Amino acid sequence: MGREVSESCIDALITEMVSSYCNRFYVNKPEVSARRIEAIGYQVGIQLSERYTVERPRFSEHLEAIKFICKEFWSELFKKQIDNLKTNHKGTFVLQDNRFQWLTHMSINASAETTDSSQQEPHSPNSTTLDANLLQATSMHLYFPCGIIRGALSNLGIPCAVSADASNLPACSFVIRIKA
């Protein structure tokens, strides 16, 4: 019987973690904070994958492990499965979540809300800085889940690199590249 955790507490904790690393510990060094946040996610991923694979037969191939991440693992974390899984059959997988829990509180900035065009053209002059800020804040929040996925997969014996793309809030896609 699993123990339950308040969703809003986790949301708040993650937001606070990201802001602490970006605005307090490593001000003006976004790449360092990104690395630190990813490292936390990595350890969490290792531990979670250990827990969620209890009582499961071992995976015989990469796709099975990825499917496990998409289904059981994601359900345990976010109470939903990954909405779309794509692969090129050469070690790259794209996991898309149409409503990623940890991004639901990200506000789509004012200019993007009022004029739809700025969302489609992020480099229009007046919205460039706003969009850049938004993009950076969003991407900071994505290092943690990326780390979780990387940790879980490497603990299952699949070394990989994970990146995320959230240009289309609140949808979010994670790109997994398995290292040969």
Next chain:
Amino acid sequence: MIVCVAVIGQQNNPLFLQSFTQEDDDLKLHHIVHCSLDVIDERVNNPKRSGIAVNEAFLGLLYPTESYKVYGYLTNTKVKFILITADPEVRDADARNFFRKFHVAYVDAVSNPFHVPGKKITSTSFSRKLRSIVDNLGSITTV
């Protein structure tokens, strides 16, 4: 009677070994555990010959020594659990059950945020929990 339980990491590095005998025989037990790793490797790489259900975590009896029997269990994350027992007859169901509890205890131990993945498990509560699981199995098999 259960003589020893051990946890072996992904790189076949010893993470934990607990002996339940009064003697100072850790070295001998380490040796037995070490030997069992080859058997595990063989089982996993040739699942057909060994006749176990493919990809099941429980590996069954690995090999008998003169005085002991060695059972193995391999998790999805390539962590091995080894059980060394002096009982001549252990039912598979009991062993399976034992390893399941062992696995849960292990997961709890490594979920400790102060535990560094891949390092030895030093948690005393893990060791206490294992002792109670071992006592539990011991009471089943002696009845």
